[in-house]
Amino acid sequence: MIEAQGLTKRYGKTLAVDNLTFSVTPGKVTGFLGPNGAGKSTSMRMMLGLDNPTAGQVRIGGKRYHDLDHPLRTVGALLDARWVHPNRSAKAHLAWMAKSNKISPRRVDEVLDIVGLSSVANKRAGGFSLGMSQRLGIAAALLGDPEVLLFDEPVNGLDPEGILWIRKFMHRLASEGRTVFVSSHLLSEMALTATELVVIGKGKLISQTTTDDFVARASENSVKVRSPQLAVLRGALEGASATITDSDDGILVSGLDSDKIGEIAMEQGAVLHELSPQRGSLEQAFMQITGDSVEYHADLETEAQQALAPTAN
Amino acid sequence: MTLLAVERIKLLSTRSPWWCAIVALVVTTGFTALIVGNASEDFPATVATTQFGYNFGLAVIMVLAALAITTEYRFGTIRTTFQAVPNRGAALVAKTTVIGLLALVIGEITAFACYGISLLLQPEADLALNSTADWINVAGVGVLYGLAAVIAVAVGILVRHSAGAISLLMIYSLAVEGLVQLIPNIGDDIYKWLPFNVANKFLMGDGTSNGSRAADAGMPLSTSPLSPGWALAYFAAFAAVLLAAAVVTAKKRDA
DSSP, X not given: OEXXXXXXXXXXXXXXXXXXXXXXXXXXXXXXXXXTTSSHHHXXXXXXXXXXXXXXXXXXXXXXXXXXXXXXXXXXXXXXXXXXXXTSBHXXXXXXXXXXXXXXXXXXXXXXXXXXXXXXXXXXXXXXXXHHHHHHHHHHHHTTOOSEEEEESXXXXXXXXXXXXXXXXXXXXXXXXXXXXXXXXXXXXXXXXXXXXXXXXXXXXXXEEEHHHHHHHHSOOEEEEEOTTHHHHHHHHHHTTOXXXXXXXXXXXXXXXXXXXXXXXXXXXXXXXXXXXXXXXXXXXXXXXXXXXXXXXXOHHXXXXXXXXXXXX | OHHHHHHHHHHHTSSHHHHHHHHHHHHHHHHHXXXXXXXXXXXXXXXXXXXXTHHHHHHHHHHHHHHHHHHHHHTTHHHHHHHHOOOHHHHHHHHHHHHHHHHHHHHHXXXXXHHHHHHHHOTTSOOOOOSHHHHXXXXXXXXXXXXXXXXXXXXXXXXXXXXXXXXXXXXXXXIIHHXXXXXXXXXXXXXXXXXXXXXXXXXXXXXXXXXXXOGGGSSOOOXXXXXXXXXXXXXXXXXXXXXXXXXXXXXXXXX
16 A cells, blocks of 8 residues: 655756655556656655655555665565666675565575576676566565565566566566556556556646546547438437537547447438447547646647648548 | 675675775785885885885775765665665665775785785894884774775765766875975965874874884875874764765765
8 A cells, every 4th residue: 555645846946746645555556657757756766765755755554665664575666677786696686685674585586586587696687688677676676575566667678578577467466465556658558557547747646547447538439430321310410419520431429329329320220331439549548638747748749740741641 | 783794795796896905905015015125225124114005005995985885876776775774874884884894804904915025025124013003004004994995985975976986085085185285384284184194193103113214215204293093083083974974965865
């Protein structure tokens, strides 16, 4: 259980994290979603007592991080896989961490085995690929068999196999009843990994909901309809208080689901050539909700239109 | 004790401390061999002569000590450390203790290696350790290295960058103190109280360990008015204050 209350971090004039209040519950993977520069990493560093909040606090299992006895046994974290001395072996890196929290040295071999690094345990960590470093970071997070796990952008730079492995791994950790909090700027990744979402933009909380709700709320669901009797159908649908917009060779209906539209078409005796529910892409949804809260905003819409213009017709 | 063990694992699981120890030993004994080997009637070998090279080793030790902490900032392992041990003061003091002890051991080995090589090169010379001053001159080198390591760690914590910390330490200990003497009127009075000058007083005292050798043929003696005992206390206090300042700063800062 992680509870953040009024968490705020100010760097000079910039408010990196602005009065964040949210909670993360055990037994689920909770995603921490926001565009780059939204304050995700800063928030996570404050959770671990690395950065001092300007205001507010984070409690983990009811305690502040500083008050935890042997914190690695309560909270495991992977904030940056490169936080390893390049000339130290993977095993030595884990050995000192284990020692500092009175964790048995046998556990070092165990976690190396869990992440599949046993064969390179005595190799210098500086020679590891990004995927291997990420695994070492996860081994370090698991070292104290903690109740709470924090991961900052764990799939960044990984190949598909690595991504799949981490995703499954997090589900397993959550199914064991642990609190898993994982940040990402990719909603598509979060949609597959997390069941709950804490969404922030420019340091502010945008929403805390389930992933399904967030996606449903964000993407305006519409149904594409093609029919030779469009005029008849349009009148009937408008009568059923649907909103209609024209699309290339048909209409887009929102406010009614495809079942209802099919029934109306049947009543009107209209032939349907297409009746397909459209789901907005997750990225669209994300953009729509985080909107102007992106810190470094490129004018994507215009740019995309310009790029697509020659191929559109 | 746990924290000391942690820092021991960290320090000895990388290679740079070993290299620094070897360099300190080789450079210092090599320099000593040159001095003592070339001793003559006019410039006889004395107990003090065997330790003239200690400044070389001192520089290497301070590099070792500064690197031990600045590489933690460089590679981000300081964050992992504070994550594992949220009590930053305890973590940093444990680290300093381990590095200080290692420096002490390297210092003693170096000092007695220099003394031993001198005995081999000049078996005829009067190199017997038969006074407190003689003993301090040799065995005190380790103590000096240990305290200098504490100073270097403290500077490393404050500066956080390897290059910055090392250049600051080297420029200060090798140049700044000596140059202060050039300030008219007050220069000498300030110099009397500068830490590395005072540390030299602890080691060399009033030059009795330099025996019959002419005073102007040896290393310049310290101008500190303190007794060797108080000189050591002064140097240790300087190291302690610097470390305390560093720890307070590290606690306040974001890691």
